[in-house]
Amino acid sequence: MPRDGRGDDFVDRFAECLGSGPSASYMVRVQNPIVLDERSEPQPDIALVKRANYADRHPTPADVLLIVEVSDTTLDYDRDVKFALYARHGIPEVWLCDVKAGELAVFREPIEGQYRLMHKPTTSETVAPLWVPVVRVAVADVLA
Numbered sequence: 001m002p003r004d005g006r007g008d009d010f011v012d013r014f015a016e017c018l019g020s021g022p023s024a025s026y027m028v029r030v031q032n033p034i035v036l037d038e039r040s041e042p043q044p045d046i047a048l049v050k051r052a053n054y055a056d057r058h059p060t061p062a063d064v065l066l067i068v069e070v071s072d073t074t075l076d077y078d079r080d081v082k083f084a085l086y087a088r089h090g091i092p093e094v095w096l097c098d099v100k101a102g103e104l105a106v107f108r109e110p111i112e113g114q115y116r117l118m119h120k121p122t123t124s125e126t127v128a129p130l131w132v133p134v135v136r137v138a139v140a141d142v143l144a
Contacts, residue, residue, distance in 0.1 A: 010070045010097055010099055010142060010143075011030065011031070011045045011046060011068075011070050013142040014045070014068050014070065014095075014097070014137070014142050015028050015030050015046055017135075017138070017141055017142055018046065018048060018066075018068075018129075018135055018137065020134075020135065025050070025051055025132075026048050026051055026065055026132055027050075027051050027052075028046060028048060029047045029048075029049055029059070030045070030046055031043055031044075031045055031046075032047070032058070033058045034047055034049075034058055034059045034060065034061075034063075034064055035058045035059070035060050036060075036088075037089070040085055040089075042082055042085065042086075044068065044069055044082075045068055045069055046066075046067070046068035046070075047064055047066070047068075048064070048065040048129060048131075048135075049063045049065060050065065061089040061090050061091055064091050064092075065092065065093070065132055066092070066093045066094070066095065066129040066130075066131065066132065067086060067094045068094075068095045068096075068097065069082065069094065069095070069096050070097045071096060071097065071098055071099060072100060075096075075098055075100075078096060083107065083114070083115065086110065087107075087111070087112075087113050087114050088110070088112075088113045090110055091110060092109075092110065092131060093108050093129055093131070094106075094107045095107070095127070097143070102143050103120060103143075104120065104121055104127070104139055104142070104143060105119070105120050106118065106120075106121065108130060121139050122139065123139050123140045123143055123144075124139070124140065125139050126139065127139060
């Protein structure tokens, strides 16, 4: 599906804010696949994964700490299809950036194919992934 520059800019901003370099305990993967099962290999915009050598395999749900989806033209698909897959496979946290609305939604606690908790931080807030709490993202830095 065609992407516009604005969505790509949001992906770049998230990657920049989430990155901590090669000494971190995690890696930031941008638009690379993760393997959920033998039939499902989505390519989230950003995945924070446990640091490992992924040259011979893609990360699996056990490796994933956070997924960020930046949605412009794909909002319904990301929210309705991909999120159900992520929750079903136990991805602990997903952030959804709605480019058109200029909003971020944080989803946590996957249970039975859906996320039990959802929070929409304001642009004055800072958010941190549950499994990488040292990473703090000022919402204004990515939505500005």
